[in-house]
Amino acid sequence: MHFAYMQNAQIEKFLPLKPRVSLMLLTLRDSPAHGYRLMHAIEERSGGTARMDPGLVYRTLVRLGTQGLIKECPPPGDSTDRRRRYYRLTEVGRRVVDAEVERQQLLLGQLQAAPEVGRQ
């Protein structure tokens, strides 16, 4: 029980995630990816509203790695591109992104339940 509490507290301290970091981690939840792939994925997932400079993507990757949310991994079996470094989620990273999704869904539910502004 105590251990579970510690674990939850460890996850909670990362929340809420910044929108672009959420999109990065969501992409990595599907499959390992390299920096440039993540850059394009953010743009695609946000419908073109969120863009990141590749340099910022890599700096964010370094930070997420330091925080223990992602880890470098060998390229997937079908990849032949040896120039790129690939990243995957760690267990903590997976739980953080799940918790963020849950948080956002809860918030969305509450927003949908609230009366519209101006409605009598």
Added chain:
Amino acid sequence: MIVRVSTALYRAALLCYPMAFRTRFGRELLSGFEDELRGRVATSTSAALGLTLLRCGGAVGQGLAARAQTEFRSRVLAGWSQELRVVARNLMRSPGHSLVSLAILSTAVGTSTLLFAIVYATLLAPSPYPDAERLVVGWGSNVSNGQLRDVVSGANYVDMSDGSTSFVALGAIKGDGAVLEEEGRPVVVPALRVTPEFFEALDVPATLGRTIDTTETFSGSEPVIVLSHQLWIERFESSPDVVGTRIRVDLEFATVIGVMGAEFGTLFPVQAYLPLYRDVIAAQDRTSYNYWMIGRLAETATIERASGELDATMDVIAETDPRLRNWSVLLEPLDTIGKVPVRAPMLALSAAVGLLALVATFNLAGLELVRGTTRTPEWAVRRALGGGRGHLVRLMVSETALLAGVGCLLSFPVATGGLRLLRHHAPATIPVPGSAAQVTSFHASFGWATLLWMALTALAIIGLSRVPALVQARGARLDTSTRTTATARMGRVRDSFVLLQLAFASALLMGAALAGSTMKNILDIDVGLAPENVLTMYAGNVSGDAATRARYFTDILGAVQQVPGVRSVGVNDYVPLQSEDDFAGLLLHDRPPPPPGSGLREEWRRVSSDYFATAGVAVLDGRGFEPADYTGGRPVAVINRAFASKHYPGADPVGETLTIWNGGIGDATIVGVVADVRRRGILVAAPPVLYAPFHLGSRGNMAVFVATEGPPEALLDSVREAIWSVDSSQPIDRVLTLTQVVDAAVGLHRFTLAVLLALAGIAVPLASLGAFGVTAFALRARRRELGIRLALGATHQRLAARVLRDAVALGVAGITGGLGLAALAGSLARSLLVGVTPYAIVPAAAVSCIVLASVIIATLIPVRGLRRVEAAESLRVE
């Protein structure tokens, strides 16, 4: 070609990243860029160029950001955290020194922060009213009769507001009380009666509901009330539903139509706003002066033009009504009215707090020099080991920042505790000079500006106090050959710090001494009352004719007289010393007639037969009122000494006759002369006053005076019940003992004295502590020299006398400088001094004795240690 150039450019831009980042990601970024670029080149050249610019710009920005972040982490954060650890260790090593420094710092920062919070909120903060520079206050002014800031009559106000084009809005206001109900009993809250133009001029909407509009300001319209923010919170628990409810106001039901914001009441310390009925005030006699005016000038108008316009209207009125011939209108910016009365006390207190801050700074500097000298070897070792000047400066700055931070935290309780004391002891309102108007004395706000001030003061005090030690550290060498000269130089610097501390502390103490003399002179002023064991309160809000009102107060007098422990009871229109105005038009018989058209107008009060005995007003000639004067017959009057000297110089006024125009009283005979009673504050000489029996045109609300056998507070409940036994629907308010009334009149001076005494009480011991520390240290540093002197035949007594002589010389120099400073400051703030000049000998002598005695005591303690100095031993130590 374009791919090659773009790649080269991007490669160059990547150089902005730190080396480690480049090594790790450089190739990957470059190859990613090349892939992207090839895709764009296939589309168009311009798309490729756009991408190149975008990515190069991104690389430069991100690279520099990454570099800054790395630098900050590796150098600044790591470096400073190490410094802070060293500093904290150093401070913990001498806990006594650190605690004393922090105590001195937090006291100085706390007091200065508190004062800033007050000065900022009272004098510097932007006005709560938009375009406040266009707001003016209008006074009725009759300079020939000594009335500079008086009120205007309702009829004249109506004519002036109708005939003026210089104002967007010109409102009339009158300070009054509103009778509300609390637990079935009537209570009076301070209120303003206003015309709708008052709100229009100030241009601040209600935070809830609305303000009074023109349809509600005619007699017969539905009664309405606007609540102040404070009343809304205290009585209506901040209920948003209060608007539209009906509450009892002045014994009838009125609808709450709005609530004003907290800021709105800054200048007007009232709880409620009630409408003035325009038709009623327009019908009042033109000499029935009751109202102040608040106006907003039109954008193109100036005060001069507006004044000219109002004066022109007054001239037209005076042509048909010669009684108004000497009256004009004085317009002043509203903003200055609230600030002028508080400026002098604020200036004095700012100077005092500034002096305390200076004493603290030099005290800390002295302490630091003493400690710095003992730390010189540490600096020398650090430098010898390669610690550059930058490193030493960083150590000093870390120490300053740490001390300042902790000092700020500790100064919070000092500032907030001080504010609580001020709220409790400072007078709530201050009179506007030459007027019966009162404005809020001070506000305080602890906002961002205050916090910034707190941080800056702490940094400035600590920073300045470190400068001498820093200079000293600059010369730190392992080589000891120059130490003696350096020590001697530092000794002189330390002496000068003590001298400055003594000077500032003496100036502060002299300020307190002058305030004390002023207070004594004020308390010596004969106010004309015997205030001991007298209870005062205002009673009634009686409507109906004069006879009904007179009957109510006659019944009250009878009922209260029956209360056991009551010696006597009387009524007067007003409690003295509270700046109330009430004038009567008079005609003195057998006197030279006044110049045509200028009627005589003097203060008048209606009183009961026992009023003079109850309030302790001495009858100087003839007699006071007797019960027979209240039963009809020819009216009689009593005048005060000022009236007698002004109108009957060198003659006996008793038996003279006059006509009182007010209340249809007509002719009356003067039967006595009584002592002058101060009316407009304690410092303003009593004006001529005529007293008449209260049943002649009695007011609906009068002040009741009850003289008691014992402490008056003990009888309050019985007296109140006795008054309510006559009519329980009538309110009783402003209950005070007459002693409290006199005390309140000296409130501002008492308060200034208390603050100056408190600050001097901190500064003088602080300066003595400085003298003690420096003497003790100097004796220790001079141990070798003293040893040599002893070896050469000097006695301990002679050495002690020499040290003492040096200290006394320092003390005398400090005191002289301080007294000079106080004289300079005193002559700038003369308005605060009463009956004493800044050059007064007695307070100066007292200050000199106190400061000199404290210096001698502070020196004698370490000098006693001289006896233990042995010639051979001290030489051996060296």
